[in-house]
Amino acid sequence: MTKKAFKAESKRLLDLMINSIYTHREIFLRELISNASDAIDKIYYRALTDENLNFDKDNYFIKIIPNKDERTLRILDTGIGMTREELEDNLGIIAKSGSLAFKSANELKDGYDIIGQFGVGFYSAFMIADKVTVISKSPDSETAYKWESDGSDGYVIEPAEKASLGTEIILHIKDNTEDEDFDEYLEEYRIKSIVKKYSDFIRYPIKMDVETKKKIESSDDKDDYETIIEEKTINSMVPIWRKNKNELTEEDYKNFYSEKHYGFDEPVKHIHLNVDGTVSYKALLFIPETRPYDYYTKDYEKGLELYSSSVMIMNRCGELLPDYFSFVKGLVDSEDLSLNISREMLQHDRQLKFIAKNIKNKIKSELLNLLETDREKYESFYDSFGRQLKYGLYSDFGVNKEDLQDLIMFKTSKDRSYRTLKEYVEDMPEDQKYIYYASGESIEKIDKSPQIEAAVDKGYEFLYFTEEVDEFAINVLMSYKDNEFRSLAGNDTGIESEQIDVDPEKEKDSKEILADMKKLLQGKVSDVKLSSRLRKHPVCLVSEGDLSIEMEKVLSSMSDGNLVKAEKVLEINPEHSVYNSLLESYNNDRDKFELYTDILYNQALLIEGLPLEDPVDFADKVSKLM
Numbered sequence: 293m294t295k296k297a298f299k300a301e302s303k304r305l306l307d308l309m310i311n312s313i314y315t316h317r318e319i320f321l322r323e324l325i326s327n328a329s330d331a332i333d334k335i336y337y338r339a340l341t342d343e344n345l346n347f348d349k350d351n352y353f354i355k356i357i358p359n360k361d362e363r364t365l366r367i368l369d370t371g372i373g374m375t376r377e378e379l380e381d382n383l384g385i386i387a388k389s390g391s392l393a394f395k396s397a398n399e400l401k402d403g404y405d406i407i408g409q410f411g412v413g414f415y416s417a418f419m420i421a422d423k424v425t426v427i428s429k430s431p432d433s434e435t436a437y438k439w440e441s442d443g444s445d446g447y448v449i450e451p452a453e454k455a456s457l458g459t460e461i462i463l464h465i466k467d468n469t470e471d472e473d474f475d476e477y478l479e480e481y482r483i484k485s486i487v488k489k490y491s492d493f494i495r496y497p498i499k500m501d502v503e504t505k506k507k508i509e510s511s512d513d514k515d516d517y518e519t520i521i522e523e524k525t526i527n528s529m530v531p532i533w534r535k536n537k538n539e540l541t542e543e544d545y546k547n548f549y550s551e552k553h554y555g556f557d558e559p560v561k562h563i564h565l566n567v568d569g570t571v572s573y574k575a576l577l578f579i580p581e582t583r584p585y586d587y588y589t590k591d592y593e594k595g596l597e598l599y600s601s602s603v604m605i606m607n608r609c610g611e612l613l614p615d616y617f618s619f620v621k622g623l624v625d626s627e628d629l630s631l632n633i634s635r636e637m638l639q640h641d642r643q644l645k646f647i648a649k650n651i652k653n654k655i656k657s658e659l660l661n662l663l664e665t666d667r668e669k670y671e672s673f674y675d676s677f678g679r680q681l682k683y684g685l686y687s688d689f690g691v692n693k694e695d696l697q698d699l700i701m702f703k704t705s706k707d708r709s710y711r712t713l714k715e716y717v718e719d720m721p722e723d724q725k726y727i728y729y730a731s732g733e734s735i736e737k738i739d740k741s742p743q744i745e746a747a748v749d750k751g752y753e754f755l756y757f758t759e760e761v762d763e764f765a766i767n768v769l770m771s772y773k774d775n776e777f778r779s780l781a782g783n784d785t786g787i788e789s790e791q792i793d794v795d796p797e798k799e800k801d802s803k804e805i806l807a808d809m810k811k812l813l814q815g816k817v818s819d820v821k822l823s824s825r826l827r828k829h830p831v832c833l834v835s836e837g838d839l840s841i842e843m844e845k846v847l848s849s850m851s852d853g854n855l856v857k858a859e860k861v862l863e864i865n866p867e868h869s870v871y872n873s874l875l876e877s878y879n880n881d882r883d884k885f886e887l888y889t890d891i892l893y894n895q896a897l898l899i900e901g902l903p904l905e906d907p908v909d910f911a912d913k914v915s916k917l918m
Contacts, residue, residue: 297446322490323413324367328354329494331371355499358478365463373430373457379439418443420477421463427452428459484526493531493602500526533576549578554621557582560669571643573626583676594618599625612648616684617655619677682765690768702755713772725786726778728754731842742829743781760846783836805878812889823863830870833896834861
């Protein structure tokens, strides 16, 4: 028969379809299976009004048949098929969708939805095939017809033999090249993996002849097996998220979490959503207990699986989750998404933003509920992902702080256990003005810090900040329930304490001493003063301004050489014997006074965990003093 040209300028357009629209060759199988599912849906709707058609869902299926010898891959369906005219219209005109026309003309019921919209999915077959044959029989035609094309200039349509309704697509697989292995699409394991990835939840069975080994009963050899071919259904069909919640058990959710390889742990909580409205969607989300090994690395990729009518569109859709909830695993399925022509990405994101906002709010409410109802589980989760919540406070200039401030916790000096900010504020004494915190590498080191002595003396509880993000996050938060945060290592803690009782002469001497110490330490500290916070320690460093000493350490570890410095104040304990030695040396031995000043400054650096500017010089001066 005479070859007909495609009706759409077409070689160039077909090349675009095959080589530019789709990013992964394996997508072809998803597209052909989706078309087959649509064809079965169409015969279902037809059967509702056509008494000559008896729709029995059990008799409708899709079958995949690879043949390595002939290098063909066949996809069969028992759907509605196509007449000659429909083959001409749907396959002869690129980008005309018969499914879209059917969807527009019919009011869909019973949860069925026609997947195809653009009419280009079929042509993805040419990514892996150098010739495509379609044999189809429709209830509207006594004759079956064959459509065939090599994807170049056109196609041929001619009568064919086919006894039953439906469509058979035969892909003649391309030969391998140096860069491409087309043989993989004839391998049983590869076909099953593609179906599992994209089409596992197509509502009709996807069947395939699978090789299995069976023990030979007549043989005495326990290792004697024969290979047999069995037809098996290779898709799950009914997705768990489309079932009613009352049909499912906790074990069902845990099994799904494991089967989807979301993690090796058990989730602390699952969230099952079924939302109808302006944008309808279903979602199944899991909050893990333990973090993946790569979670806090650049290699970790956040996102939920995105389905449209149970067909996977994206493996990870990052737009569905804010970064601070990036630990959440799961999926979203919606029939209302506007997909682009390849169905690999979204056309625009209005619907997606609506879904993402709802999901964010639901995750927050479920975490708050977990915090209230199962504190042990929440703390286990928080050990893994609390840092991410605090990063969320700090990022984007604090726009998320209202969402996150009630989810964060810190261990405190009360009993070293986790406390929320709400719990801390509720237990504050009436005379306590601020929420206090102390920063350091560990709780043990903070407890030895001289800066906390005044708070301990007053009996004030304070938060332990042991992660690099803590102070940055709190500086963005600034306050909680009108209670301002104050660092115990800051220059102004607001803790009332006993005034230093010095006689006028001693006070005069101290001013001169402190002024001379400040001059000796010029460029290293902004001031030297007598301390009202120290009880046992002779000296400490405190910071002025927004940048703390701990923040300086964090920024220095990240710096490329442009070091950021906190503004430091050296505080001297006037009740310590060291101060008396300072007085004596100041009055009698100025060289020793300078030695004491330098040693005390370096001692304060060591207490703070800051590097000494010249360790050898410090060691020599200590030896000289000894």
